Amino acid sequence: MQSHLKNQALSHITNKGHDKETDVEQDIILSSSDTGLTLPNNKQEQLPISGALEVHAGQYSDKGRKSENEDAIGIKIPTGLMLTTKGIVSVISDGVSAAEGGAKASAISVSNFIADYYSTPESWSVLTSSTRVLTALNRWLYGLGQDYRDARKGYVCTFSALVFKSCSAHMLHAGDSRIYRFRQGELVKITRDHSTSVNEYTSYLTRALGMDVNLEVDYKQLNLEVGDLYLLTTDGVHDVLTDHELKKMLAVFQENNITISDQACEHFCQQLTDKAFKFDSKDNLSAQLISVSQLPTQAIDDVYHKLASRPFPPPMEVGMRLDDYEIIKVIHQSQRSQVYVVKNSQGEVRCMKTPSVNYIDDGAYIERFMLESWIGHRINSQHVVKVVDHHLNKSALYYLTEYLEGLSLADWMAQHQRGPVEDVLQLLKQIETGIRAFHRKETLHQDLKPDNIFITREGVVKIIDFGACHIKGIAEITTPLKRDQILGTADYTSPEVILGYQADGRADLFSFAVIAYEMLAGEQPFKGQLAKCHQHSDFLKLNYVPVFKTNPMVPEWMDTALEKALSIEPSFRFVDTNEFIHALTTPAKAEPKTTIPFIERNPVKFWQTVSVILLIWSLYLSLV
Secondary structure (H helix, E strand, C coil): CHHHCCEEEEEEEECCCCCHHHHHCEEEEEEEHHCCCCCCCCHHCCCCCCCCCCEEEEEEECCCCCCCCCEEEEEEECCCCHHCCEEEEEEEEECCCCCCCHHHHHHHHHHHHHHHHCCCCCCHHHHHHHHHHHHHHHHHHHHHHHCCCHHHHHCCCEECCCCCCCCCCEEECCCCCCCEEEECCEEECCCCEEECCCCCCEEEEECCCCCCCCCEEEEEEEEEEEEEEEEEEHHHHCCCCCHHHHHHHHHHHHHCCCCCCHHHHHHHHEEEHHHHCCCCCCCCCEEEEEEEEECCCCCCHHHHHHHHCCCCCCCCCCCCCEEEEEEEEEEEEECCCEEEEEEEEEEEEEEEEECCCHCCCCCHHHHHHHHHHHHHHCCCCCCEECCCCCCCCCCCCCCCEECCCEEHHHHHHHCCCCCHHHHHHHHHHHHHHHHHHHHHHEEECCCCCCHEEEEEECCCEEECCCCEEEEHHHHHCCCCCCCCCCCCCCCCCCCCCCCCCCHHHHHHHHHHHHHHHHHCHHHHCHHCHHCCCHHHHHHHHCCCCCHHHHHCCCCHHHHHHHHHHHCCHHHHCCCHHHHHHHHHHHCCCCCCCCCHHHHHHHHHHHHHHHHHHHHHHHHHHHCC
């Protein structure tokens, strides 16, 4: 990766005409160590996919004819794992002149967004990471502005950003700064100005950071192509240079630079701002140019070679050794994997999971196996099994977890048919805490079932097995591998997953509710017919049987929560597992029963009945 930014987060405010002391005061340099994120430095933490995204970037900012530069610009191009999981960030911001803290607001928004975005979990999607950061940043600026009587004169600035990740660009925008894309000779403005014009010379922002406690940000995901040019400008540039002029300059730039460099991009930005200045711009002048030079489109053979860098261990028996670990027990062997109890030379007992040699030439399988360890390192919860091989140098492909003594939830349920309600609720609360730990990392477990839930001898519940997990942030990364959608066990999988629809946390909620029902009723919901459903019409035919009909000890208000969580339509379920567990453990208040008059319940039927009665009465009177 070549960049004149030298892998630093650079938030640079250039103030042409200021003295040196002022310039130093307003230049903000953020090194990667300032992000508050500690990167793993061992092989076990590396993703089994790589991001060969390359861009060249340049930026320039000038105070123009104003006494102070209230614009802020920043670009960060990381390397290694961070480039793959988080991508490249480019941000431009314009402090609102009417706001006393406008200059500070723009500098804060650029520097803090870059630092905080890279501090969010690697498993989060770009949308989740960026909106969480912007929401907090907006409220902070709004709070700073409350020292002023008029909030619009506080810390207010525009904000426009691009996040380049894998083969996509993610746009985030609020205000009247702009982002353009130049592709194959065509210029497209991909943002819209959040402003309203009062007259030819006056306009007001309708949306900006720090303007209101609630922030609405435009978001758009765009496909990248090699050769794309992305131009970000503040209004000091695009208010005086027309789109036609910008298009002409970009076309000339591309023609004159067959091989685009960082220096060429920076020179273009300076030329652009100089031209705006000559066109009598009276505002600050800032521009950024990013050129996409390479996308992560590796050949399948290259990816497989990287994935197969460690050999598969053969099926092992008790007494055999792998690295520093001796096999002392075989727990599980199947067509897809093996699980052993192992002990090292220090006497530490662990569980070891190894891939099956049946898939030694299956790149998608190897990628998913490696992701299991990657996920385990990032889920930190008392109720999720811990991966414990952070600093181990391995000679083969495997990973280690903590060793658990106890029994699976499936075994517990076999011993406790229709378990006591209080005992069941205590276990469900722990399971929910574990599920929430996955969802906080924007990861779906997708295979929640009694066999994948363990209860230790101390009564602590642990969710195990990460083999079917879906990670939103990783799903955004392009790979030539054909990733198989690993479905969970049909008896516990939500309808939307079975039908191939897009799933979210409510899919895990459904599986969790199936487990809860089975623990309370001693049998599966829908009379055990869930696994036989393959089409939407099959699910609509399912008949829900109230849990209290099989277990009279379960109160009706608990059954109401279960029925809602087991809704075939995801939108009818609870928002998340926390809301479900609250409803399941909180007695519902009895609503006072009131008799609604028939005329209010069915006014049409009421007047039809009255009409019939009057007709009969009229006929009777005529006969008499």
